[in-house]
Amino acid sequence: MEIKRYFVIGNPINHSLSPKLQNYWIKQHNINAVYEKLKLEENEIESFIDKIRNQKIDGCNITVPFKKKVIPFLDKLSFEAEKTQSVNTIINNGGNLIGHNTDIYGFEKAIKSLNFDMKGKKVLILGAGGVVPSIIFALKKMQASQIILTNRTKKKAEDIKKQFYDLVFIDWGQVTDFDVVINATSLGLNNEFINLDFSNSGDKKLFYDVIYNPEETNFLKEGKKLGNQTENGKLMFIFQAFEAFKLWHGIEPKISSGTLEILNND
Ligand code: ATR
Numbered sequence: 001m002e003i004k005r006y007f008v009i010g011n012p013i014n015h016s017l018s019p020k021l022q023n024y025w026i027k028q029h030n031i032n033a034v035y036e037k038l039k040l041e042e043n044e045i046e047s048f049i050d051k052i053r054n055q056k057i058d059g060c061n062i063t064v065p066f067k068k069k070v071i072p073f074l075d076k077l078s079f080e081a082e083k084t085q086s087v088n089t090i091i092n093n094g095g096n097l098i099g100h101n102t103d104i105y106g107f108e109k110a111i112k113s114l115n116f117d118m119k120g121k122k123v124l125i126l127g128a129g130g131v132v133p134s135i136i137f138a139l140k141k142m143q144a145s146q147i148i149l150t151n152r153t154k155k156k157a158e159d160i161k162k163q164f165y166d167l168v169f170i171d172w173g174q175v176t177d178f179d180v181v182i183n184a185t186s187l188g189l190n191n192e193f194i195n196l197d198f199s200n201s202g203d204k205k206l207f208y209d210v211i212y213n214p215e216e217t218n219f220l221k222e223g224k225k226l227g228n229q230t231e232n233g234k235l236m237f238i239f240q241a242f243e244a245f246k247l248w249h250g251i252e253p254k255i256s257s258g259t260l261e262i263l264n265n266d
Contacts, residue, residue, distance in 0.1 A: 004033035005056075006248065009048060010063035013039040015189075017213070017263055018061055021241050024262050025253035033058070033249075042069060049073040052092050059248045060090050061241075064130045074099040084133035085163065089244040100247060103134035106240030108142060113235055116206060118142035124178040125149050126194065127185035128156040131210055135184060136164050148176055152185075175201060181223075183209040188217030203227030212237055212263070234263060 008018040014037075022035035040048060045066060050073075051057040062070050067086045071077065074090065080101040081087045087099035111118055123144045125132060128151035139147055148168045151157040161167050170176055175196050187194045188211045207223025212234035220230040238255060245253045253259075 001032060004058040006033060006035040006059050007038045008061040008063060009038050009040050010066060011039050013037045016063060018241060020262055025245055029251055031249055045070055046073050052090060053097060061244055062088050067130045071099060080104050084137050086133050089247055091247050101134055102240040102243035103131055104138045105243045106236040107135050107138040109239040110235035114231060118144050120145045121179040122146045123180045124176060125182045125184055127151055128160050129184060132160060132184050133163055180206040183219045188219055193218045198222060198226060209233055
């Protein structure tokens with residue numbers, strides 16, 4: 001049988017650890033497949049997706065900034081992808097290209113594996129980028145009581161409100177009372193600080209960062225110093241990949257200490 005080909009597309013794409021993880025599982029399960037990263041320009045998306053249609057490629061993941069841009073070229077969206085207008089996984093189901101969103105599952109599983117009960121919690125989200133609609137969807141599913149959004153560019157936060165009507169906004173620079181604060185900005189990827197003051201926010205909250213490389217951002221360091229529980233985005237990343245793997249290969253890959261280790265810095 002011919003080797004199956006999978007990709008993660010985005011721009012930039014160099015930082016993506018998806019190939020490392022997917023190829024590790026592919027090997028572990030003796031699947032005849034290969035998973036690569038591919039940097040695309042926006043005008044190349046259509047022809048790339050045509051290749052999935054023509055079975056030259058068997059499926060793909062999508063990362064920043066194309067999670068919404070792929071949608072016009074697909075035949076169908078899963079319920080979650082439709083609700084969030086965000087697709088991170090494409091499968092070819094007998095000629096029908098279906099867009100899935102496994103980021104939601106990833107976030108939900110990551111929170112559950114902390115044994116953290118999100119029900120009734122007040123959540124402050126920093127940022128309004130590509131992954132935020134998925135996080136909001138998952139938070140609502142877990143029955144968070146209030147979701148507060150803050151983003152440097154107000155327009156982007158307002159666009160998200162069109163999808164989720166009962167959000168609260170605060171201006172960038174302000175901090176409200178919260179039980180959980182989530183960094184969904186890109187600040188921290190290169191050791192930046194987030195210019196927000198959490199020193200009056202109390203302690204024993206959950207500081208969650210979507211970033212997992214570096215393992216501990218300045219945001220998490222600060223949270224820890226102030227006496228809070230902290231968690232990075234590594235499990236979210238692993239669980240979104242787990243669900244994509246299952247969609248393509250029909251197998252649940254193993255998540256072991258080895259899986260966690262291969263994502264550590266080389
Ligand atoms: P995209 O915006 O293309 O979806 P992303 O990496 O998913 O990209 O999102 C980046 C997030 O980090 C955005 O919320 C961005 O804020 P803006 O909407 O104002 O661009 C936020 N971000 C990046 N650099 C920032 C900075 N220096 N200060 C504050 N927020 C920043």
